[in-house]
Structure formats: C-alpha cells, structure tokens
Amino acid sequence: MKYKKWEPWLYLSPALIALAFVFALPVLRLIVLSVQRKSKGEMIFVGAANYTSLLKDDVFLEAVGNNLYLLISVPIMVGVALLLAIFLFEGIRAWRFYQITLFLPFLLPIVVVGLVFSYIFQLSGVLNEFLTAIGLGRFALDWLGSTKLALPTVMFVVIWKEVGLGVILFLARLMSVEEELFDAAKIDGANWWEMQWHITIPQLSMAIEFFTIISVITMLSWVFNYVFVITAGGPGNSTMVTELYVYLQGFRYNQMNLAAAASMLILAVTIIIIFIQFRLREGQAGWEEF
Amino acid sequence: MRKAEQIPSLMGRGARQVIVILATLLSLFPIYFMIVSAFKSKDAYMANKWGLPTTLNFDNFATAFSGGKFYLRFANSIILTVGAVGISLMIACLAAYAFARMDFRWKRSLFNLFISLMIVAPVVLIVPLFVTMVQWNLVNTYQGVIFIYTGLMLPFSTYLMTNFFRTIPREIVDAALIDGASNFSIFWRIFMPLSAPAVMTLIVVNALWVWNELLIALVFLQKDELKTLMVGIAALRSRNYVDIPATMAGLLIATIPIVVLYLFSQKYFIRGLVSGAVK
Numbered sequence: 001m002k003y004k005k006w007e008p009w010l011y012l013s014p015a016l017i018a019l020a021f022v023f024a025l026p027v028l029r030l031i032v033l034s035v036q037r038k039s040k041g042e043m044i045f046v047g048a049a050n051y052t053s054l055l056k057d058d059v060f061l062e063a064v065g066n067n068l069y070l071l072i073s074v075p076i077m078v079g080v081a082l083l084l085a086i087f088l089f090e091g092i093r094a095w096r097f098y099q100i101t102l103f104l105p106f107l108l109p110i111v112v113v114g115l116v117f118s119y120i121f122q123l124s125g126v127l128n129e130f131l132t133a134i135g136l137g138r139f140a141l142d143w144l145g146s147t148k149l150a151l152p153t154v155m156f157v158v159i160w161k162e163v164g165l166g167v168i169l170f171l172a173r174l175m176s177v178e179e180e181l182f183d184a185a186k187i188d189g190a191n192w193w194e195m196q197w198h199i200t201i202p203q204l205s206m207a208i209e210f211f212t213i214i215s216v217i218t219m220l221s222w223v224f225n226y227v228f229v230i231t232a233g234g235p236g237n238s239t240m241v242t243e244l245y246v247y248l249q250g251f252r253y254n255q256m257n258l259a260a261a262a263s264m265l266i267l268a269v270t271i272i273i274i275f276i277q278f279r280l281r282e283g284q285a286g287w288e289e290f
Numbered sequence: 291m292r293k294a295e296q297i298p299s300l301m302g303r304g305a306r307q308v309i310v311i312l313a314t315l316l317s318l319f320p321i322y323f324m325i326v327s328a329f330k331s332k333d334a335y336m337a338n339k340w341g342l343p344t345t346l347n348f349d350n351f352a353t354a355f356s357g358g359k360f361y362l363r364f365a366n367s368i369i370l371t372v373g374a375v376g377i378s379l380m381i382a383c384l385a386a387y388a389f390a391r392m393d394f395r396w397k398r399s400l401f402n403l404f405i406s407l408m409i410v411a412p413v414v415l416i417v418p419l420f421v422t423m424v425q426w427n428l429v430n431t432y433q434g435v436i437f438i439y440t441g442l443m444l445p446f447s448t449y450l451m452t453n454f455f456r457t458i459p460r461e462i463v464d465a466a467l468i469d470g471a472s473n474f475s476i477f478w479r480i481f482m483p484l485s486a487p488a489v490m491t492l493i494v495v496n497a498l499w500v501w502n503e504l505l506i507a508l509v510f511l512q513k514d515e516l517k518t519l520m521v522g523i524a525a526l527r528s529r530n531y532v533d534i535p536a537t538m539a540g541l542l543i544a545t546i547p548i549v550v551l552y553l554f555s556q557k558y559f560i561r562g563l564v565s566g567a568v569k
Contacts (some may be wrong), residue, residue: 002467029422030415033421084310092303
C-alpha cells in the first residue's frame with residue numbers, strides 16, 4: 001500500500017486529539033492541582049502538603065485498606081470462574097443455557113444490581129426473611145448495617161456480578177484448545193486433577209492472567225458504582241474506598257486539591273500495574289506479527 | 291433451591307450439574323426478585339417478598355413513569371449513548387486503519403500506550419476534567435460528557451478495530467489498488483463494510499458501558515433536566531421512604547434495553563470481549 005509519510009498521522013489525528021484532551025492534559029493538570037492549595041481565592045504552591053495530609057487522614061487510610069481488602073475477591077473470582085468454565089466445558093446438559101445465564105449479571109447496570117441487592121440484604125430484607133423461614137434465624141444478620149459485615153457484603157455483590165466475565169473468557173479459550181491434548185492425557189491415564197493441572201491451566205494461562213489483572217484493577221479503581229449505590233461508604237467509613245474519597249473530597253467537600261492528590265496515588269498504582277502487565281507480556285505473541 | 295438436596299446421591303457428572311445449577315440460581319435470583327417485585331402491590335410485597343405474585347399489578351410502572359422525569363432521564367441516556375458510541379466508533383476506525391495498514395514512527399509505542407490507557411479508571415481524571423470543563427463552560431452540557439465518554443472509549447475501540455483490520459486479507463486491498471482506489475476509499479469501501487461484525491461488537495460493548503456509567507454522569511450533569519437514568523436510579527437509595535415495588539419497576543425498565551441489545555447480539559458481544567483477552 002502506498003501512502004505519504006504524513007498520511008498515517010492524518011488518520012490518527014482525531015484519536016490523538018481526543019486522547020490529549022481526555023487523558024494527557026488532565027493528567028498534567030492533576031499533577032499541578034495536587035501540589036497546590038487554595039488560599040484567599042488564589043492557588044498557591046504547597047509542595048507535598050496535600051500528600052502528607054492524605055497520609056494523616058484516617059478516612060483515606062481506611063479507604064486504601066478497604067481497596068486492599070477487596071483484593072481477597074480476586075483469587076475467589078478466578079477460582080469460581082475456572083471451576084464453572086471447566087464444568088461447562090466438560091459437557092453438561094444445556095450448557096449453552098447456563099453460559100447465557102451465568103453471564104447475565106455482568107451485563108446488568110451496577111446501579112440496578114446494587115439497588116436490588118441492597119433490598120435483598122436489608123435487615124428486614126428477603127435474605128433474612130428466608131433464613132428465618134428455614135429456621136436459620138440466628139444467621140439473619142444486619143448485612144449492610146454492621147461495620148464488620150458491610151464490606152464483605154459489598155464484595156459478594158462485586159464477585160456475583162464480575163465472575164461471569166471470567167467464565168465466558170475461560171470457556172471461549174477452552175473451546176479453542178485442540179482436543180488431541182485432552183485425548184492424549186486420557187490415554188496416558190491422567191486423572192481429573194492431573195488433567196486440569198497439566199493441560200487446562202497451562203492452556204488457559206493467558207486468559208487467567210488477563211482476568212486476574214482486570215480483576216485487580218477493578219478492586220483497586222473501579223468499585224465506585226457498587227459502593228456509592230449499596231452503602232455510600234457507610235456505616236461509618238467501613239466501606240469507604242479511594243474512588244469514593246476522591247468524589248466526596250472533590251465534589252461534596254470542595255477539597256479539589258486533596259482529591260487531586262488522592263487521584264495521583266490511584267494513578268500511580270495503575271501505572272505500576274500497567275508496568276507489571278507489560279513485563280508479563282514481554283516475548284509473548286502480539287506485535288511480532290506486524 | 292430444592293435441587294441441593296440431591297447432591298449426596300449424585301456422583302461425578304451429576305454433582306457438577308448440581309453445582310452449575312446452583313450457580314445459575316444464584317445468578318438469576320436477584321433478577322427474578324426484581325421482576326416479581328415489580329408486579330406486586332406494596333402490601334403484597336410486604337406479605338410475600340420472594341414468592342411469585344398472586345395477581346399481576348401494573349400500578350408500579352405507572353408510578354415509575356409518573357411525573358415524566360423517567361422519560362426525560364431515559365432520553366438523556368439515549369442521547370449520550372448514541373452520540374458517544376457513534377463518534378468514538380468513527381474516530382477509532384480511522385486510527386485503527388493507520389495502525390493496521392501503515393507504518394510510521396513510534397507505531398509500536400503508540401499502540402502500547404492505547405492498550406495502557408484502557409485500564410486507567412475515570413476517577414483519576416474527573417477532578418482535572420471538571421476544572422477544565424468549568425473553564426470551557428461545558429459542565430451541564432451533552433457535548434462535554436459525550437466528549438469525555440468518546441475519549442474514554444477510544445483505547446479499547448481502537449485496539450479492537452486494529453486487531454480486526456489486521457485480519458483482512460492483503461489480496462483484497464491489492465485488487466482495489468489496481469483499480470486505482472485511494473487509501474481513503476479502500477478504508478471506506480472495503481475495510482468498513484468487511485468489518486461489520488467487529489463494528490457490531492464495538493457498538494454493543496460501548497453502548498452498555500455508556501448506558502451503565504455513573505461517576506461522570508453524576509459529576510458533569512448536575513442539572514435535574516440533564517440527569518441520566520443511572521444517576522436518577524442511584525438517587526433513589528438515599529431516600530428515607532422507598533416504595534420498593536415501584537423502584538423495582540423502574541429498575542426493570544432501565545434494564546430492558548440492555549438485555550434486548552444483548553440477546554440480539556450475543557455472539558458479537560462475547561466475541562468482542564474474548565478478543566481482548568485470548569488471541
């Protein structure tokens with residue numbers, strides 16, 4: 001194909017302009033905002049003062065702790081998705097039906113899911129009524145009203161919604177594995193566990209890695225919708241997360257500069273994950289094909 | 291849930307089937323709960339929270355639509371979805387054409403940058419974007435939010451389209467070149483029509499994302515008449531007195547467009563998600 005030297009840039013320019021305005025300039029502005037503070041109506045340079053006040057703010061520290069706590073769900077999600085995908089793959093009657101239904105939660109708006117679950121988990125909600133009805137009344141707890149239970153309950157909702165993506169990804173990958181691999185293992189007399197360990201898991205490694213990375217990112221920086229709708233950070237600050245902290249500081253308490261510093265810390269974590277991802281991908285298929 | 295009792299007597303294949311069925315029931319219960327509650331009167335809901343409704347009650351839908359706000363929010367969500375998905379699609383296809391079919395300096399680094407941007411959470415950008423949008427008078431406008439959504443969707447969209455464009459055989463392009471077609475007409479008359487499945491995928495994935503988005507809509511569209519459906523729904527939670535069946539009716543209506551979109555385009559949708567992970 002013949003083209004002038006500047007031609008690729010012509011096709012790229014709308015995208016580059018949009019990305020500059022939505023990503024690049026905001027990040028530069030974020031850096032500036034995070035080292036400033038408003039004083040008598042003017043922005044003044046304060047160095048790392050916003051960062052040090054963040055690290056002294058118990059609410060922020062609790063938010064960070066809660067994001068880290070949510071990481072517990074990553075191995076759970078990978079494990080559950082793997083198990084369900086393998087079961088579906090090994091042939092279950094009407095597996096296509098289950099594939100659709102298990103994926104349905106992933107499609108629903110988080111706002112809708114969050115609201116429905118908050119009615120389910122209410123003190124007088126469906127779950128507790130059900131538990132009482134089957135004689136398990138002592139397990140009818142205040143799922144969203146207790147500082148100890150609220151975060152695990154929110155985590156359950158996140159897992160409930162996001163695990164379907166893992167099932168779909170793993171199943172799609174399993175379907176493209178050559179059948180001879182499984183047959184050969186069967187002939188060698190491998191039992192079920194050996195088969196999963198030596199064939200399924202290695203074949204799925206890329207998909208598992210991908211799902212793990214996006215789940216980690218979800219838990220660290222994409223849980224705002226869940227928390228905002230289900231608990232709004234409460235009771236107390238027991239379900240506060242860094243995103244909600246940014247939102248509240250920036251748009252409720254008018255502390256834009258503090259919010260900017262917190263955003264910078266989330267960005268720093270994101271960049272670390274991007275870096276890890278590229279290290280993992282090094283030498284793997286992708287650009288070499290070009 | 292009665293199926294669980296059968297576990298001990300079933301071995302192997304049967305046990306697996308039971309686990310999958312349990313997982314399915316768990317997946318479906320909240321959806322079931324939303325649907326049946328939407329058709330119960332308040333009293334019927336209080337008396338019988340999880341059972342099927344004894345009589346179908348459509349009053350909740352009338353309540354959800356009353357006051358006309360629901361229509362307004364619905365329309366706002368549609369405007370943003372159509373605008374942002376359409377614009378980002380065009381821009382992404384142009385960029386993908388350059389990535390897939392041309393060589394230029396920094397191509398590899400630039401593409402890696404696009405991939406990296408996919409995982410940057412919007413929360414990182416809202417504070418500076420808000421400051422900028424205030425200066426440009428774009429807060430509380432459709433254009434401002436469509437612009438932000440477009441930018442946020444571009445990395446994934448460009449990635450997906452680039453991967454698809456790369457699979458289009460070179461011979462087709464060569465044949466067109468012999469006919470004297472320009473690069474842009476190859477893009478427009480060959481690449482775009484051949485990419486219909488990928489374009490479908492992208493429309494569905496992106497439309498779902500915009501429709502479900504909360505944070506940006508919350509921050510940038512604060513005027514009541516501009517609020518989106520999701521922002522309106524999220525506000526229901528903070529009310530002290532909630533009419534749960536009426537709320538459920540509203541949630542159900544807000545979910546239907548998505549489920550319809552999904553059912554009509556299931557294979558494209560899954561293909562698109564999978565192509566991001568497994569090649």
